[in-house]
Amino acid sequence: VSQDVNRAAPARRPHAGRRRNELARQAVLDAALRLLREQGYPGLSMEALARAAGAGKHTLYRWWPSKAAVVAEAAAARAAAEVAIPDTGTLDGDLEAFLTKTFRAADHPEIAPVLRTLAAEAQRDPAAAQTLREFTAQRRQVLRQLLQRGDSRGELRRDVDIDLLVDAAYGVFWYRFLVGHRPPDAAAARDIAKLATTRVTSQRDEQQP
């Protein structure tokens, strides 16, 4: 039934003989994203993945150690270059722009279930945990650079260290994203930016009373 729908046209994709077949790899990654998008996590089994990609299960296990590894690799290319470092002139503006774009990117129907799956899988699969750590480390590194640039211009609050600010920013995102009590929206991005920077107006507010 849904098998027929999911099943690709494997006859069109010749397999190459010796070396790894790039087409097969792509078919698997595409199928992973498609399954996650259309059926959510429960629909993503290695069995269904092989079926949907028109690939043999052995091929999957040959190249990826676990389901999470497939998801991670599928997520990597897509989510990595998604958010560039903005340059608005002020740290506050940069931060807000960066976080807004980050939050919006994660809301994409192609990305959200992947992040969700990665986070969930990391709680039980050490390999997935490693992948999640690497992935988030990349993202933190980008944000840290942005903050350091602002810090060198004296725009950063001095009483907290940068790593905590990075964790607070991504923490608000992941917390809202995984718990779902409130969306990580543009207003949140604005507020987090405010929290991190020494803004003249807010300092005056603090001194007045």
Place this chain on the structure above:
Amino acid sequence: VSQDVNRAAPARRPHAGRRRNELARQAVLDAALRLLREQGYPGLSMEALARAAGAGKHTLYRWWPSKAAVVAEAAAARAAAEVAIPDTGTLDGDLEAFLTKTFRAADHPEIAPVLRTLAAEAQRDPAAAQTLREFTAQRRQVLRQLLQRGDSRGELRRDVDIDLLVDAAYGVFWYRFLVGHRPPDAAAARDIAKLATTRVTSQRDEQQP
């Protein structure tokens, strides 16, 4: 025959059959915590749970809609009353004390795998998601009260709203807890408290340079 009579007036008989066995309920909850503690998430199948609790599978499914619901109920009683609201005199002190206790509680070998499981399961099971939302909402409410008390004394930074601070505090916790790149330790509790409060000393620090 007599069925129709009984069903026509069900209000007369509030409960007919044998009532729920409280010992069975406790055995299941205990077994859930034990399995999570000893074998981690993969060891927690409904099958193993029934076996470990000496309960029939039907009993599990009768009272809990999903594995996550068992975990949630097991977690609820234990994790809820764990952290009381402190009163050190200052918001900064209260916050640090509360977060330190919260982080330490979550590090407990009885609690950590439960939280991990709950968060992971919530990503695929709507019922678990609901449970996670309710559980975290309770915790946020406590922290919010703590912050509001400080705010009424003028100890809170005015440029951010309380809900964001709450999300930032718990966000740092969950982010570090789930990703594992850095532990949510006492230092983090201290830094988060600093981030939230208008501390006189730190303001002088900010103005002096």
Place this chain on the structure above:
Amino acid sequence: VSQDVNRAAPARRPHAGRRRNELARQAVLDAALRLLREQGYPGLSMEALARAAGAGKHTLYRWWPSKAAVVAEAAAARAAAEVAIPDTGTLDGDLEAFLTKTFRAADHPEIAPVLRTLAAEAQRDPAAAQTLREFTAQRRQVLRQLLQRGDSRGELRRDVDIDLLVDAAYGVFWYRFLVGHRPPDAAAARDIAKLATTRVTSQRDEQQP
């Protein structure tokens, strides 16, 4: 202790408490026949039986040791007095009439599934086996009387004993009934009657060659 005293002298109190509810008994037997008729054997579980009869499971187990016992009792009243001993004047005629009626009775939609269930259940449940033996013994007894009456008039073939003839007659019935390759119909009744009796014409046929 006092229990033992009470049990030591039960004769003093012939019956206390409520007596068996005849309506409940009938409801169960009726439900058994109805379930077998409408849903066949797989539909007849003790659970479904209790539900259909509006009876508690305990009531079932109190009065009947097994599912087969219910079926047997339900079958007994109905199937027992169904076939009377005919008297056509000749053994051949009596036999044919008796078997024809027997076969037709067993074909009834109320009876057939009961017999089928009884025979099947007897292969695994000793109690059901006992019931089946008793039930068939009654039927054999009737047929034996019929044959003995014919034998006393010299109408029976002398080279076989009556018990074998009885088994052959019922054997053909049950074999066809349970295997289903051919129905136990009127033609079979006629042929079996022929097989049992010394018919003048057939003897002449045998002597001619």
Place this chain on the structure above:
Amino acid sequence: VSQDVNRAAPARRPHAGRRRNELARQAVLDAALRLLREQGYPGLSMEALARAAGAGKHTLYRWWPSKAAVVAEAAAARAAAEVAIPDTGTLDGDLEAFLTKTFRAADHPEIAPVLRTLAAEAQRDPAAAQTLREFTAQRRQVLRQLLQRGDSRGELRRDVDIDLLVDAAYGVFWYRFLVGHRPPDAAAARDIAKLATTRVTSQRDEQQP
């Protein structure tokens, strides 16, 4: 789409995956007979069968539609070639020899529970019913050939048709086998043979009185 093409021309791909494992098949059939022999029908669940055969449940369901199908296949090879057609020179002798051997074969502890299970299962499972019909049809065919050979030599009673005789012979067997009021023994074999044949001696007996 390409599936339809593939299904239109299946000759191009004789077989892709791994082929059926003959050892697994044998292990299952052996385990079925062993379980039936040692624990009787209640011990034969698909679950226990898989366990005893060291096979996955999926393997069972892949190759056999039901428990009865396993039993049937296990019975087939063993029971089929067991009884050869004898040739004693007379129909009476052949019949007695054949039936005696048939009865004795069915008494074997390896065979009896299988036949019992097959007969019982056929009363509720249409697939098992079909198997039972096929199995018994084979046996009837053999007996029919034996009777036809005797008929062509004029040894058969002329007033009954062969199919009824076949049903009477096997009927006596199954009736006694399933009900258990009397064993299908050698004496029965002798009497059934007498019932079928025109025996000179017995004719004289009939005429003398």
Place this chain on the structure above:
DNA sequence: AAGTAAACGAGACGGTACGTCCTGTCTTCTT
């Protein structure tokens, strides 16, 4: 009339089997 005891409906309980699905490994054949 009060007391007592059995039968009742309902249904929770510990178990076990069902038939389906997925996991990770292993052939077998094709390209």
Place this chain on the structure above:
DNA sequence: AAGAAGACAGGACGTACCGTCTCGTTTACTT
């Protein structure tokens, strides 16, 4: 050598039934 197909052992899933066990109610008999 890599891939597609798929068989295999194992085991979890959620459902259903088994037979036993309270519950609280109803009904009859005894005192």
